Amino acid sequence: MDSMLDLLKKKSTYIFLAATIFVVVVPHFSSPYVLRLMITMASGIIAAMCLNVVLGYMGYPSLCQNVFFGVGAYTMALATLRLGVSPWTALALSPLVTFVIGYLAAIPFLKLRSMFFAIGTLAFTGVVSAILMNLPKITGANAGLRGIPRLVKSDINFFYLEIALILVILVLTVLMSRSFWGKILIAIREDEDLAPHFGINTTRYKRMTFAATSALTGMAGAIFFSYQTYISSNYFTIGSSFTALAIAVVGGGGTALGPIFGGLVVVGAPEVFRGMTEGMTLWRPSFVGAVLVLVILLSPGGVVGLYQKLASYFRKGGAN
Amino acid sequence: MITQVILNAVVQTAIYMIMALGLTLIFGVMKIPNLTHGAMYAMGAFIHYSLIEWFDVPFVPALFIAAPLTFGGGAILERVFFRSSGSGANPVVAIIAGIGLTYVLVNVITNVWGAWPMRIQTPFGHVLRIGSGAISSHNVVTTGVAISIAALLYALLKWTKFGCAIRAVSQDREEASLIGVNVNTVGLVTFAVGTMLASIGGMFAAPITAASPTMGGTAETMGFAIIILGGMGSLGGAIVGAFLLGFVDVFVTSYVSGGWGGAVAFVFMIVVILIRPSGLFGKKGRQI
Numbered sequence: 001m002d003s004m005l006d007l008l009k010k011k012s013t014y015i016f017l018a019a020t021i022f023v024v025v026v027p028h029f030s031s032p033y034v035l036r037l038m039i040t041m042a043s044g045i046i047a048a049m050c051l052n053v054v055l056g057y058m059g060y061p062s063l064c065q066n067v068f069f070g071v072g073a074y075t076m077a078l079a080t081l082r083l084g085v086s087p088w089t090a091l092a093l094s095p096l097v098t099f100v101i102g103y104l105a106a107i108p109f110l111k112l113r114s115m116f117f118a119i120g121t122l123a124f125t126g127v128v129s130a131i132l133m134n135l136p137k138i139t140g141a142n143a144g145l146r147g148i149p150r151l152v153k154s155d156i157n158f159f160y161l162e163i164a165l166i167l168v169i170l171v172l173t174v175l176m177s178r179s180f181w182g183k184i185l186i187a188i189r190e191d192e193d194l195a196p197h198f199g200i201n202t203t204r205y206k207r208m209t210f211a212a213t214s215a216l217t218g219m220a221g222a223i224f225f226s227y228q229t230y231i232s233s234n235y236f237t238i239g240s241s242f243t244a245l246a247i248a249v250v251g252g253g254g255t256a257l258g259p260i261f262g263g264l265v266v267v268g269a270p271e272v273f274r275g276m277t278e279g280m281t282l283w284r285p286s287f288v289g290a291v292l293v294l295v296i297l298l299s300p301g302g303v304v305g306l307y308q309k310l311a312s313y314f315r316k317g318g319a320n
Numbered sequence: 321m322i323t324q325v326i327l328n329a330v331v332q333t334a335i336y337m338i339m340a341l342g343l344t345l346i347f348g349v350m351k352i353p354n355l356t357h358g359a360m361y362a363m364g365a366f367i368h369y370s371l372i373e374w375f376d377v378p379f380v381p382a383l384f385i386a387a388p389l390t391f392g393g394g395a396i397l398e399r400v401f402f403r404s405s406g407s408g409a410n411p412v413v414a415i416i417a418g419i420g421l422t423y424v425l426v427n428v429i430t431n432v433w434g435a436w437p438m439r440i441q442t443p444f445g446h447v448l449r450i451g452s453g454a455i456s457s458h459n460v461v462t463t464g465v466a467i468s469i470a471a472l473l474y475a476l477l478k479w480t481k482f483g484c485a486i487r488a489v490s491q492d493r494e495e496a497s498l499i500g501v502n503v504n505t506v507g508l509v510t511f512a513v514g515t516m517l518a519s520i521g522g523m524f525a526a527p528i529t530a531a532s533p534t535m536g537g538t539a540e541t542m543g544f545a546i547i548i549l550g551g552m553g554s555l556g557g558a559i560v561g562a563f564l565l566g567f568v569d570v571f572v573t574s575y576v577s578g579g580w581g582g583a584v585a586f587v588f589m590i591v592v593i594l595i596r597p598s599g600l601f602g603k604k605g606r607q608i
Contacts, residue, residue: 119353130582292416
């Protein structure tokens with residue numbers, strides 16, 4: 001009973017309730033364009049949440065998140081179009097395939113640390129992007145593949161599907177961060193060379209974490225491109241992985257809710273500048289870049305860090 | 321055919337080398353991957369282009385005006401965004417800032433000069449024949465410039481007091497500052513020189529590949545692949561890495577298919593780091 005009362009007293013409970021109402025009600029009243037934006041945002045958030053575990057908890061700045069998004073998506077596209085599998089079976093397949101690819105990628109790349117890892121995974125994105133572009137018979141290359149069957153009929157249900165996945169990942173992240181596994185990841189982040197001295201098999205945990213987060217990202221990719229019904233190699237250019245990293249870092253690395261705020265800023269910021277006059281529209285990428293630079297320079301802890309800073313500032317002000 | 325392919329590979333190596341030397345220099349001193357490198361590569365090409373087209377400056381003098389301008393640009397970038405004692409201290413922050421700045425720079429280039437590729441006329445149009453192959457004198461000059469840059473950098477780092485300071489900072493920032501090296505000045509000059517090298521690479525690449533706002537993207541990634549392969553922060557590694565990846569890229573492009581060159585070069589790099597995670601010339605201790 002006590003815990004229930006505590007829950008009612010907590011501010012976060014109300015924020016959670018408000019968010020739930022927003023998520024359930026708003027799609028019904030929004031234009032197709034806004035709904036599309038929300039679905040895009042949600043899939044970016046999923047990719048960033050998965051990356052957040054690798055970056056924020058384990059300390060590895062991965063630049064190949066979009067590869068796994070793509071692997072999941074192409075699993076969906078190829079399984080349904082070429083093998084004639086039903087979309088739901090393909091959705092079940094995509095995390096499996098992505099898990100295997102993620103695990104294989106983890107073997108060489110997790111030997112690298114810090115910035116070396118970032119650049120190594122960037123090159124991996126380059127390889128995958130080239131493979132997609134150069135195998136037109138299988139992947140459709142630039143022209144792409146059309147007619148991927150949809151998992152659910154209405155766009156709103158696609159949005160709910162993604163929200164469901166976000167909630168699952170959120171719960172998993174919170175559970176993980178409280179478990180032994182999470183502690184090991186933090187130990188790896190703080191001092192990877194020391195961790196093995198406590199008998200931790202760091203390699204195994206690193207690879208499993210990387211592969212598991214890849215699998216969930218792959219699932220998001222499958223959902224998004226099933227919604228879109230069209231996929232092409234243009235979505236997976238070498239620079240495309242920066243988006244997930246930007247969302248994770250701008251939101252605040254190593255916090256479970258950070259990527260959600262990051263998604264609102266990184267995917268939302270271009271939209272704020274959309275309604276501008278024609279002359280200003282030309283400069284939209286500059287505004288987006290400037291927002292990114294400003295957020296990260298003002299608060300390396302991201303939006304969540306900025307909020308904490310402001311909150312503590314006002315608290316101090318109140319004490320005086 | 322083989323002579324021609326080798327000649328092409330040499331030129332490709334030269335461009336990659338100019339690019340990678342700047343990256344590895346910046347990484348060595350500041351320990352951050354400079355993601356504005358590709359944008360500044362394009363910026364250099366376009367500044368050079370406008371000096372030639374708008375102000376009627378001949379090709380070579382335009383180089384000597386454009387290079388200092390990009391040096392200044394690099395100095396501003398370092399001072400405002402990448403200073404090691406400030407926001408450059410956290411590499412992930414530097415990556416995101418680099419991405420944001422790339423958006424801005426590429427957008428500025430697109431709006432000022434247009435999105436379409438532009439070819440820049442080079443005064444070195446003469447074609448030399450070597451055996452069964454042919455090489456334009458522009459390509460010969462490019463190769464010469466790459467070699468001179470490598471030699472100059474080597475001399476600067478080896479024999480000047482400032483070069484000694486650069487080496488000291490790249491080995492240990494704190495100790496260098498303890499013995500009286502002004503680490504901020506070293507960082508500023510290194511970043512500016514690195515950026516200038518990227519732009520020079522762009523200026524020489526533009527007459528070969530045509531200049532477009534996004535021309536730096538692939539070049540930058542290839543530059544990173546090269547310095548990982550060679551060992552990040554190592555000048556010799558950047559040179560050897562540029563040779564290896566330049567040759568792999570051009571040979572695969574010539575004998576297999578155009579699209580696979582870069583991919584195979586990346587796979588080659590991945591195989592090398594599988595065996596030696598610190599790269600060919602990287603010291604174990606450099607693995608931060």
